Amino acid sequence: MKNTNVWKMTTALDLQHRIVGLHFLDFQEDYDNCKAEPAALKGPYCYQVRQALDGKHFKVDKNLVTCDYARAAIGLEKPDISMREGRSFDYCGLAESRAIGKSIADAMMYIDQDIFGVELGPLEEMEHADLVIMVDYAHTMMRIMQGYTYKYGAPKNLSFYGNQAMCSDMTSKVFHTNDINLSLMCNGTRRYGKFDKGELAVSLPINMFDPLSDGIIETINAVQSVPEKKRLIKTLEHSNRPGCEENSAVGKTDPESLAQRPRTNDAPDFAGRSGKRNSLGLEIDTRYNYGKGLLAYDNHVLDLRKKGDNGL
DSSP states (O other): OOHHHHHHHHHHOOOSHHHHHEEEEEEEEHHHHHHSSSSSSSSOHHHHHHHHHHHOOEEEGGGGBOHHHHHHHHSSSSOHHHOOOTTTHHHHTTTSSSHHHHHHHHHTTOOOSSOOOEEEEGGGOOOOSEEEEEEEEHHHHHHHHHHHHHHSSSSSSOOOOOIIIIIIIIIIIIHSSSSOOEEOHHHHHHHHHHHHHOEEEEEEEEHHHHHHHHHHTTHHHHHOOOOHHHHHHHHHHOOOOOOOOOTTTHHHOGGGGGGGGOTTTTTTOEEETEEEEETTTOOOOOOOHHHHHHHHHHHHHHHHHHHOOTOO
């Protein structure tokens, strides 16, 4: 699903991993009917997510997720009361007191609903997805948040503190808030997921994926550096956009995508307000950045003031 925007985001951000889709399988019937095979190995939830980031497509139930805190966070089993009340965080040294441990546990937003299993895999291979997970470095997270802010304004539900990264930060919290969240990762995620110490994670509900893709594309000219823009132009010269598919926002709004012609930067495929656009849907301008735009606006305001504009 969403092949076009997966390609757009992967190309624009130069992602190092696949974009992962996550689909909750509420009942055993859903799990049994899911076409994905069970995970090849048991492992912590963060290990399973890493497998999906590396391109594997599979499903897991509680027997394939070996971390009890992860099973509790994503709804595969009910948490022990000491876990729910945060006593274990105090006991193990993650919180200074029981009260602080309780506040941490409450903020984890464990899923109360019974979930039989979870399907994980590259988003473009999924028939259905509830959440989207991406992992990359800080610069990429900056670009993702710039794209989010372009479409939605300031984020209001960011919550992370270096514990239960994949199961809580990237899954249960996003499920509860229906909003984007970042994660600094946790020791377990970095160890079992074999992530570099500089990598971060972001997750969002599937309904935000298409607008986020659009926001990232629309902010390229404003914030990308000249070398980054040139890298992108060169990439587009040797890369074709996927054809239209159901669930793609671009496929629904771009009639020319129906032709499924090869689209390159040398042969722009459709016109827009800024002139000819490439296969990302944007004319990349290496001469422009938002600093120039701000300067032009400031000069415009100064000119209006000199003319005695009463609104200023």
